[in-house]
Amino acid sequence: AKDAGKNNYSVFKAIKNNIGIEQLTLESSMRKALQNEEFVLHYQPQMDIETGEIIGTEALIRWNHPVLGLVPPAKFIPIAEENGLIVPIGEWVLRTACKQNQMWIEQGFIPMKISVNLSTRQFLKRNLIDNVKQILSETNHDPRYLELEITESMTMDVEYAVDVLGEMKKLGIQICIDDFGTGYSNLYYIKLFSIDRLKVEQSFVRDIMTDKNDADIVATIISMTHNLGIDVIAEGVETEDQLNFLRTLRCREAQGYYYHRPLPADQIEQLFTKCTG
Numbered sequence: 001a002k003d004a005g006k007n008n009y010s011v012f013k014a015i016k017n018n019i020g021i022e023q024l025t026l027e028s029s030m031r032k033a034l035q036n037e038e039f040v041l042h043y044q045p046q047m048d049i050e051t052g053e054i055i056g057t058e059a060l061i062r063w064n065h066p067v068l069g070l071v072p073p074a075k076f077i078p079i080a081e082e083n084g085l086i087v088p089i090g091e092w093v094l095r096t097a098c099k100q101n102q103m104w105i106e107q108g109f110i111p112m113k114i115s116v117n118l119s120t121r122q123f124l125k126r127n128l129i130d131n132v133k134q135i136l137s138e139t140n141h142d143p144r145y146l147e148l149e150i151t152e153s154m155t156m157d158v159e160y161a162v163d164v165l166g167e168m169k170k171l172g173i174q175i176c177i178d179d180f181g182t183g184y185s186n187l188y189y190i191k192l193f194s195i196d197r198l199k200v201e202q203s204f205v206r207d208i209m210t211d212k213n214d215a216d217i218v219a220t221i222i223s224m225t226h227n228l229g230i231d232v233i234a235e236g237v238e239t240e241d242q243l244n245f246l247r248t249l250r251c252r253e254a255q256g257y258y259y260h261r262p263l264p265a266d267q268i269e270q271l272f273t274k275c276t277g
């Protein structure tokens with residue numbers, strides 16, 4: 001009876017706020033998905049271009065829907081971002097990624113960094129740092145092997161960003177700016193935020209061989225990281241030509257279908273190497 005009351009209330013609220021019934025259904029099924037553990041993480045390798053070795057993975061969420069099958073994040077993350085469910089979902093992602101990475105380390109695989117995407121709403125939540133601390137200690141995960149991916153737009157409130165990113169740095173976590181080149185970025189801020197790595201937006205990489213503009217942008221970003229002394233990874237690398245071009249720009253790291261698609265945990269393990277001795 002209590003649940004029914006809640007539902008009525010949200011329907012009422014939805015009508016009042018002009019939210020479509022479809023979206024409302026999606027919201028409540030997303031809530032259930034979290035309880036029923038229908039979300040899964042896939043992991044995409046990040047490669048050292050020179051050695052061809054895996055240097056880390058990026059955790060990417062999927063919704064294993066009982067009827068629809070595997071739903072890609074583009075279909076539900078924007079809605080979760082809107083209705084606030086992204087906060088508990090993002091927490092689940094961080095906990096699951098740390099748990100998994102720690103398990104791999106304990107199984108004797110060469111320790112690697114795991115990258116986790118943060119959403120804007122998560123980033124702006126005032127208890128973010130406490131949350132991250134709590135999850136690191138709960139999973140016994142070494143902060144040095146955790147990288148958080150943020151986007152340029154999250155750093156609009158510069159003072160807040162300096163503060164939060166500084167706290168993360170103090171914890172020993174790495175910070176990467178995702179989709180780099182799409183925002184307003186400014187060299188000065190990158191220094192101020194003590195960023196460890198930039199990830200070149202994949203649409204630039206996609207057209208690197210055909211669009212002179214995109215090639216120039218990628219070249220500029222990479223040379224900028226060299227000057228700043230930070231790492232750079234190219235995302236969305238699909239062909240050998242793209243890879244060779246990146247190599248000539250002295251880009252050291254890449255991620256993309258050319259190497260591997262995002263894979264479930266049991267499949268990605270097959271690509272890992274055990275520590276010896």
Ligand code: C2E
Pocket residue numbers: 044059060061072073074077090093117118119178179202235236237238255256257258262
């Ligand atoms: P993103 O963080 O930029 O992730 C990269 C996306 O590019 C992934 O799509 C990945 O599968 C795809 N990709 C990787 N290599 C290639 C390639 O060579 N070619 C092409 N065409 N695509 C490639 P995915 O997994 O569908 O994720 C889409 C977006 O959803 C992500 O973009 C990210 O913004 C968001 N997302 C995914 N997982 C999470 C999460 O746990 N939390 C949050 N907040 N957002 C997430």
Ligand code: CA
Pocket residue numbers: 058117149178
């Ligand atoms: Ca990302």
Ligand code: CA
Pocket residue numbers: 178179199201202235
């Ligand atoms: Ca990206």
